Each structure stands twice: as C-alpha cells, then as structure tokens.
Amino acid sequence: MHLNGRRVSALSVVALTSLTLGLGNIAASDATAARPSSTQAKSVYHQLTQPKAKKKYIKLDLLALNDFHGNLETVPSTSSSGRINNTPAGGAAYLARLIRHERTVSRDNGAKPITVAAGDLIGASPLLSAAFHDEPTIKFMNQIGLQVASVGNHEFDEGYRELRRMQRGGCLADGPDGANGQNSCPGDQGFDGADFQYLSANVKWADRAGHSRDTLFPSTKIMKVRGVKVAFIGMTLEGTPAIVSQAGIQGLDFTDEVETANALVPKLRKKGVKSIVVLLHEGVTPADTTAYNDCTGPAGPALEIAQKLSPAIDAIVSGHTHQPYNCVVADPKGQPRLLTSAASFGRMVTKLHLLIDPATRDIVRPAEYAHNMIVENDASVAPSQDVLDLIGVYKTLVEPIANKxxxxxxxxxxxxxxxxxxxxxxxxxxxxxxxxxxxxxxxxxxxxxxxxxxxxxxxxxxxxxxxxxxxxxxxxxxxxxxxxxxxxxxxxxxxxxxxxxxxxxxxxxxxxxxxxxxxxxxxxxxxxxxxxxxxxxxxxxxxxxxxxxxxxxxxxxxxxxxxxxxxxxxxxxxxxxxxxxxxxxxxxxxxxxxxxxxxxxxxxxxxxxxxxxxxxxxxx
Missing domain, CATH: 3.90.780.10 (5'-Nucleotidase, C-terminal domain)
Known part of the structure; x- marks a missing residue:
C-alpha cells in the first residue's frame, strides 16, 4: 500500500455515542469534525471496573514510545526538538523517570503495564549515540524495561545486518580509536544487545533459503496478561525502500501493511489469541499539531491503514511523522479503535488503558482510551540517576571525537x-x-x-x-x-x-x-x-x-x-x-x-x- 504523502479523509474518525453497560449497544458513528473526547470511553472503563461490577475485567496499560532517534540528552527548550508546545520536554533520564512512575501507578491500580515502541528508536541520532553505532540507546531502552518494538525505517540506516547485531549483541572491529568517527564497544564497554524483541512482520526475505523464518525478525510477540494471551504485531512502513539506502536492505521485501497484518489474525486466533495490538511505524499529521491529546483533521497513510486493518485488531500504536495525536478510528465494522503517537525524541509517552474480558479473552473496544503525557524536564522533576550515569560514561568517551x-x-x-x-x-x-x-x-x-x-x-x-x-x-x-x-x-x-x-x-x-x-x-x-x-x-x-x-x-x-x-x-x-x-x-x-x-x-x-x-x- 504505497500511501506516503497521500492525504486521507477524516470521515472515518469516529465518536462513541451510545454509552451503556450493555456493550453490544455501544455504537460508532462517522464524524467530520474534531476527534471526539476520550471522556466517554474513559467513563465506560471506570464503570466496568467498579468494585461492585459483576465481572472482573483484566486491566492492561501500554506505555508507548516512538521515534526516539537516540536522543539521550536533554535538548534546550529554545529548539522545537526540546519542547512540546511551550513545555520543556525530553531527555532520557526524564523519560526513564516518567515511565517508571507510570508503571508503578498502573500496578497500584491493578493493571499490568507493558512498555512498547513503534520504531525509529535508533538512526539519525545525535553524536552521543551515533558515534557508538547507537549501542548507548539500546542500553538505555534495556534500562527502562522496553519489552517489544516494531522496526522503523531508520533502524536500517546502517543496514539490516547491523540491526540484527542491535538485537543479538556483540562488538564491531572499529579498532582501538574507532573508524570513520564511530567506535563500537569503546573502552571496556561491552554490548549484549537488546533485551526487548524487535518485530518485523512485513519485512521479509526475498529468498527464504537459509533462513529459519520468512521475516527478518519475528512477526509477532505473544505475552500473557493475567493468564490471557495478548499479541503484538510489529510493522514498518511499506515505503521504506524509497527512503533508506538500498545496500542496507538488499535481499529484503517490504510488504503491504494491511494485507500482512490481516493475514496474521487467523494464525493468532489458532493460538488462542483474541487481544491484538499493532505497533506500526507509519503515521498521520493532524491539522492542529499542538493539540497532542486530540485528532483534528488527521491526514496520512496510517489513517487508511487503521481503517482497513482487521476488526480483530484492537489498537494501533504508530509513529514516523513525529506528531503527537490521540485518535479514535472506525474499523471495517464501524467499531472504535485507538490510533496513537507520542511525538518524537522521547518528549512524550502514550499511555493506553485497555480492558480484557476474561470470558472472551478479547479487549473491550468501547472502553479503551489513551492519553499523551509530556516528559517534563524542568527543575521540579528529578531525573533517573542510573540513566544519567549511562549518559555520563558515553559523554566522556565521545569527547575526543566530538571536540575535534x-x-x-x-x-x-x-x-x-x-x-x-x-x-x-x-x-x-x-x-x-x-x-x-x-x-x-x-x-x-x-x-x-x-x-x-x-x-x-x-x-x-x-x-x-x-x-x-x-x-x-x-x-x-x-x-x-x-x-x-x-x-x-x-x-x-x-x-x-x-x-x-x-x-x-x-x-x-x-x-x-x-x-x-x-x-x-x-x-x-x-x-x-x-x-x-x-x-x-x-x-x-x-x-x-x-x-x-x-x-x-x-x-x-x-x-x-x-x-x-x-x-x-x-x-x-x-x-x-x-x-x-x-x-x-x-x-x-x-x-x-x-x-x-x-x-x-x-x-x-x-x-x-x-x-x-x-x-x-x-x-x-
């Protein structure tokens, strides 16, 4: 589906209208105006989780990132890359603090937190990370407990073989002083690879011979939440070959996002999975990019993808456009479905609140809601010291390269x-x-x-x-x-x-x-x-x-x-x-x-x- 650059109508952005506890009566209707408030879905969520509720729904909270691009250090708020609207934002140590805090909040509320990402964690990175082949960023993602991530186009900046090293670990032979301004495993720093799992459902080997599976990385990851299986499908944009070096992706095919994800649904069903989330490295751009918890006039490829993905898919965490948005989109059956993005450079985190029906093992769609949170970095917020320590190590190591x-x-x-x-x-x-x-x-x-x-x-x-x-x-x-x-x-x-x-x-x-x-x-x-x-x-x-x-x-x-x-x-x-x-x-x-x-x-x-x-x- 070659949708890059195509403007897509907002006609399928939906409002939740009929709100009753009889979930079968909760309907979706088309709206051409601004994105509806999440207040209604939030109300359903809280009604279903009241202490006296007849059924005990399983709470699942997703903490979602996208387009981090190795931005470990805090960027001055005088730059647009260092703020959200007028709020100073970003910095790995502050991002770690927020994620850890929200993880605790989720557990205190009886929810299972899972940390996910929608691609471009590395690539096009500042020198602090890029000088070491983005090894510091992978180490940081391990520190904050990232669990699963889709592959973005920038993950291919140094080629798919290097991306596989990011997953598996090991050092490159750059020499004692590095080569070409880069130095793998400098000093006594080793590299064990990512603790989280990269997913690439639509990045496939052109020739399957000699490969244990048909995709570069696994297509899905299944995790259990209070005994119920939840699947994540990882997807990069189909148009990746047009925006990365061909040498780094030679031998790979990038397939249609919708067709690939929809073909995986029956396979997941056979494994007993009813709750499915797509991590999609493709996005939209709202008409009002300052309204980070809204979705006014969205346009872009991810909107049409979200409209066409199987109704069995419950939510879509997206990225690529570097815009924050919190959309509700109608699936092919007209039911509401979240489509979110947390801006870029670690300046925001999206928290998606989901309920799983223990009887059907499926996510209760009308009760799902999300909100984007700014990673504030002013003097009132204490950064995570272990992350500051990691950054300090690499700041010392990068000085001879950077200061020349x-x-x-x-x-x-x-x-x-x-x-x-x-x-x-x-x-x-x-x-x-x-x-x-x-x-x-x-x-x-x-x-x-x-x-x-x-x-x-x-x-x-x-x-x-x-x-x-x-x-x-x-x-x-x-x-x-x-x-x-x-x-x-x-x-x-x-x-x-x-x-x-x-x-x-x-x-x-x-x-x-x-x-x-x-x-x-x-x-x-x-x-x-x-x-x-x-x-x-x-x-x-x-x-x-x-x-x-x-x-x-x-x-x-x-x-x-x-x-x-x-x-x-x-x-x-x-x-x-x-x-x-x-x-x-x-x-x-x-x-x-x-x-x-x-x-x-x-x-x-x-x-x-x-x-x-x-x-x-x-x-x-």
Missing part, C-alpha cells in the same frame, strides 16, 4: 539550512554539495573528478554553527549530517540530470515542494506555475554547468547527450526520496562518509564563508 576542531565560520556570517525563497538552495546545502564535489575519495583511478554534486535537503538536519570558543567541531558538523552515508560518484548523461531535476516536482514528489536538491557545479531556473502540474517539465530556460568542472569559468549549457561525472550520497544513488533516475547511473564508485566530505572541505576552506543562494532560481 575542523574549522571556523567567517566572522559575522551564518551557514544555515533554510532554503532561499527564490529557488530553493541554501548556504549550507551549497556548502555540503561543494564538499562532496571536492572529495578526492570519489575520484576515479583514472583521475576523473565529479563536476556536479547533488544533495537531498532531508539529509541536512541542523545549521552549521560554532561552539562557545568560536570553533566548528566534528560534533557540530555531525549534527548537520548524522546519517553516516557514503558519497558515490557515477556517470549520468545530461538528459538524466535534467530528468532528476524534474523528479523534484513530478511523480511521487508531485506537490511536496520539500525535495529541492542542493547543487554544486550547475545552476538552473524552474517555473513555479508548472511545478504542480501532472507529468510536467518544471524547468524553464537552460540548465548551466561549470565548464570542465571549473567554477571559476563561465557556465555553459547542459548537453543532454554528454556524460557528466556526478556525486551524491548513497541514499540518493540508490534512488532515495523517489529520485529513481540515480539508479541508472553507471561506473559507480563508492567513496568515504559524507561527514568526512564536509570535514575535509571545512579544513581546506578555513574560515568558510556562505555562498550566494543563486544556483537555483524560479519564475515567475
């Missing part, structure tokens, strides 16, 4: 990632592309250098800034490019380069407006009025390239029939972000890490100055 000075910024200048309003290039995008074009690791054995570089804007995660000493450090540069991608040079014709530029607005990227490639060695103008039209050549005028790859000479028109040496990161080289023409590149040469391209360029141009954002322009 690699350059400076020309005084009074800024190197920002914000795109120019006329065209779409940015000072930082230009700098990164220039660095990749100048990287000697992608020069062929015959001495052929790249003359053009193309960089995806989604791979630029922060502005390039100096520290308090006025230095650009490796840690600062890493915050700009945290993916550890490799740079790849290749041969492309002028016609293929033109096709790539057109793919910024056409095909799957049509209407997004967010994927304007950052360039070096060429310039062009595109027509705003044509960019949204189906299958339209959005470029006007002539695409110009540096003559003989020399930026000091006047540019000349791109020759469609000529062949040019082009460099990009391996994510783009594999067709990432739907730039499929990159796959047709020939004579590919894999060089070093993209962060090293930036590091070497900064060292060679110290201090660096921002370039004019005139490489891309638009009309009218």
């Amino acid at each position: 000075v690699i350059g400076h910024i020309d005084p009074g200048s800024q190197i920002v990632k914000t795109a120019d309003s006329n065209g779409g290039d940015s000072p930082l995008g230009n700098l990164i592309a220039d660095g990749q074009k100048a990287d000697d690791s992608v020069v062929t054995a015959g001495g052929v250098k790249p003359v053009i570089a193309l960089m995806n804007p989604g791979g630029i995660r922060a502005d390039l800034v100096e520290n308090s000493n006025g230095d650009v450090t490796y840690g600062g540069a890493f915050s700009v490019q945290p993916f550890n991608n490799f740079v790849v040079s290749m041969d492309l014709t002028g016609a293929q380069i033109r096709a790539l530029l057109n793919q910024q607005w056409n095909g799957p990227n049509e209407g997004t407006g967010q994927k304007i490639l950052q360039v070096s060695g060429l310039s062009y103008t595109w027509d705003v009025s044509e960019a949204g039209a189906p299958s339209t050549d959005a470029l006007v005028g002539t695409v110009l390239v540096d003559a003989d790859g020399d930026p000091a000479t006047a540019q000349v028109p791109l020759d469609d029939a000529a062949t040019y040496r082009v460099v990009a990161n391996n994510f783009l080289s594999d067709g990432g972000d739907n730039f499929t023409t990159f796959k047709d590149g020939t004579n590919k040469l894999v060089g070093g890490l993209d962060i090293d391209s930036l590091r070497k360029f900064l060292l060679a141009h110290d201090p660096v100055s921002p370039t004019a954002t005139d490489r891309i322009s638009q009309t009218p």
Whole structure:
C-alpha cells in the first residue's frame, strides 16, 4: 500500500455515542469534525471496573514510545526538538523517570503495564549515540524495561545486518580509536544487545533459503496478561525502500501493511489469541499539531491503514511523522479503535488503558482510551540517576571525537539550512554539495573528478554553527549530517540530470515542494506555475554547468547527450526520496562518509564563508 504523502479523509474518525453497560449497544458513528473526547470511553472503563461490577475485567496499560532517534540528552527548550508546545520536554533520564512512575501507578491500580515502541528508536541520532553505532540507546531502552518494538525505517540506516547485531549483541572491529568517527564497544564497554524483541512482520526475505523464518525478525510477540494471551504485531512502513539506502536492505521485501497484518489474525486466533495490538511505524499529521491529546483533521497513510486493518485488531500504536495525536478510528465494522503517537525524541509517552474480558479473552473496544503525557524536564522533576550515569560514561568517551576542531565560520556570517525563497538552495546545502564535489575519495583511478554534486535537503538536519570558543567541531558538523552515508560518484548523461531535476516536482514528489536538491557545479531556473502540474517539465530556460568542472569559468549549457561525472550520497544513488533516475547511473564508485566530505572541505576552506543562494532560481 504505497500511501506516503497521500492525504486521507477524516470521515472515518469516529465518536462513541451510545454509552451503556450493555456493550453490544455501544455504537460508532462517522464524524467530520474534531476527534471526539476520550471522556466517554474513559467513563465506560471506570464503570466496568467498579468494585461492585459483576465481572472482573483484566486491566492492561501500554506505555508507548516512538521515534526516539537516540536522543539521550536533554535538548534546550529554545529548539522545537526540546519542547512540546511551550513545555520543556525530553531527555532520557526524564523519560526513564516518567515511565517508571507510570508503571508503578498502573500496578497500584491493578493493571499490568507493558512498555512498547513503534520504531525509529535508533538512526539519525545525535553524536552521543551515533558515534557508538547507537549501542548507548539500546542500553538505555534495556534500562527502562522496553519489552517489544516494531522496526522503523531508520533502524536500517546502517543496514539490516547491523540491526540484527542491535538485537543479538556483540562488538564491531572499529579498532582501538574507532573508524570513520564511530567506535563500537569503546573502552571496556561491552554490548549484549537488546533485551526487548524487535518485530518485523512485513519485512521479509526475498529468498527464504537459509533462513529459519520468512521475516527478518519475528512477526509477532505473544505475552500473557493475567493468564490471557495478548499479541503484538510489529510493522514498518511499506515505503521504506524509497527512503533508506538500498545496500542496507538488499535481499529484503517490504510488504503491504494491511494485507500482512490481516493475514496474521487467523494464525493468532489458532493460538488462542483474541487481544491484538499493532505497533506500526507509519503515521498521520493532524491539522492542529499542538493539540497532542486530540485528532483534528488527521491526514496520512496510517489513517487508511487503521481503517482497513482487521476488526480483530484492537489498537494501533504508530509513529514516523513525529506528531503527537490521540485518535479514535472506525474499523471495517464501524467499531472504535485507538490510533496513537507520542511525538518524537522521547518528549512524550502514550499511555493506553485497555480492558480484557476474561470470558472472551478479547479487549473491550468501547472502553479503551489513551492519553499523551509530556516528559517534563524542568527543575521540579528529578531525573533517573542510573540513566544519567549511562549518559555520563558515553559523554566522556565521545569527547575526543566530538571536540575535534575542523574549522571556523567567517566572522559575522551564518551557514544555515533554510532554503532561499527564490529557488530553493541554501548556504549550507551549497556548502555540503561543494564538499562532496571536492572529495578526492570519489575520484576515479583514472583521475576523473565529479563536476556536479547533488544533495537531498532531508539529509541536512541542523545549521552549521560554532561552539562557545568560536570553533566548528566534528560534533557540530555531525549534527548537520548524522546519517553516516557514503558519497558515490557515477556517470549520468545530461538528459538524466535534467530528468532528476524534474523528479523534484513530478511523480511521487508531485506537490511536496520539500525535495529541492542542493547543487554544486550547475545552476538552473524552474517555473513555479508548472511545478504542480501532472507529468510536467518544471524547468524553464537552460540548465548551466561549470565548464570542465571549473567554477571559476563561465557556465555553459547542459548537453543532454554528454556524460557528466556526478556525486551524491548513497541514499540518493540508490534512488532515495523517489529520485529513481540515480539508479541508472553507471561506473559507480563508492567513496568515504559524507561527514568526512564536509570535514575535509571545512579544513581546506578555513574560515568558510556562505555562498550566494543563486544556483537555483524560479519564475515567475
């Protein structure tokens, strides 16, 4: 189900209307307005759990995370990544404190707490975790008692083999001082792997031969709650191959989320399972992203998935969009079903309150409700000391890597990632592309250098800034490019380069407006009025390239029939972000890490100055 980017109607977001203790009379109706309050479901929950109630329902509380991305340290609240609305939020030590507290609250209320996650716990992480292959984050997840997690797309950032090491443990041979800015098991730190279970129901081996099961990780995990079986299905987004490096997922197939989950239901039924929860790494974006316990105008692939999943599935914990929401969605039979997400970076936890009927062994759907809780980190909240200790160990170990000075910024200048309003290039995008074009690791054995570089804007995660000493450090540069991608040079014709530029607005990227490639060695103008039209050549005028790859000479028109040496990161080289023409590149040469391209360029141009954002322009 290729739903990424598709807007889905909110018509199936439902309200619970007929509330009586005769559960068969509790109905669902369509609503086009804001998400209904959870007050009604909460009322049913409490009525059914009164001390004098005839039946003793089993209480199950889920504590849910998603999209942590290795954010172990607290981020200043001046950054949107460090707050929810205006409340300072996040930090692993504060997240641990909240989860442990809520686990105790659940037990005191007679509920069984289970801690779950919906993917992207690792990958695209800050240097504190990424410098050690995200081993610190897995150790943290073990500390807080995470029990089961679905696999997200960023879990594949270093490839599926590395992800399997995250589960199983063991150290990489990075050498005593690390390699490429990373160091597995530094000092006397071992790595035993995850105590929790990764699930990947729809990530399957293309060739089953030699594998004990058809999926990369188990599809489901069954746990007992007061003697009743509860199953979790782990699911990553089907569109993962378009947004990760192909080398890391070679030999894997990503199947339709709905078809995969629904096919598992009868198998779980045969095992006596009636209570089923899906951990889905796919999401929605509400119209009001500040209303974190609401669900106003939700749009996105997870909404349609939630509408189509089998009615036997009782709740969906989701992620991927980094948005907080608390939705109730109608299943194919019109019954209410939770669809939740806890924002990102450990700033929130979702608590789902579920009741299991001991007679039917199924979750009582009209009584389920959830709420998103902010991981507050102000001075009134005491962080968990054991987590602070873990962070302290790795902060010491990362210092030699992070504090190495690699350059400076020309005084009074800024190197920002914000795109120019006329065209779409940015000072930082230009700098990164220039660095990749100048990287000697992608020069062929015959001495052929790249003359053009193309960089995806989604791979630029922060502005390039100096520290308090006025230095650009490796840690600062890493915050700009945290993916550890490799740079790849290749041969492309002028016609293929033109096709790539057109793919910024056409095909799957049509209407997004967010994927304007950052360039070096060429310039062009595109027509705003044509960019949204189906299958339209959005470029006007002539695409110009540096003559003989020399930026000091006047540019000349791109020759469609000529062949040019082009460099990009391996994510783009594999067709990432739907730039499929990159796959047709020939004579590919894999060089070093993209962060090293930036590091070497900064060292060679110290201090660096921002370039004019005139490489891309638009009309009218």
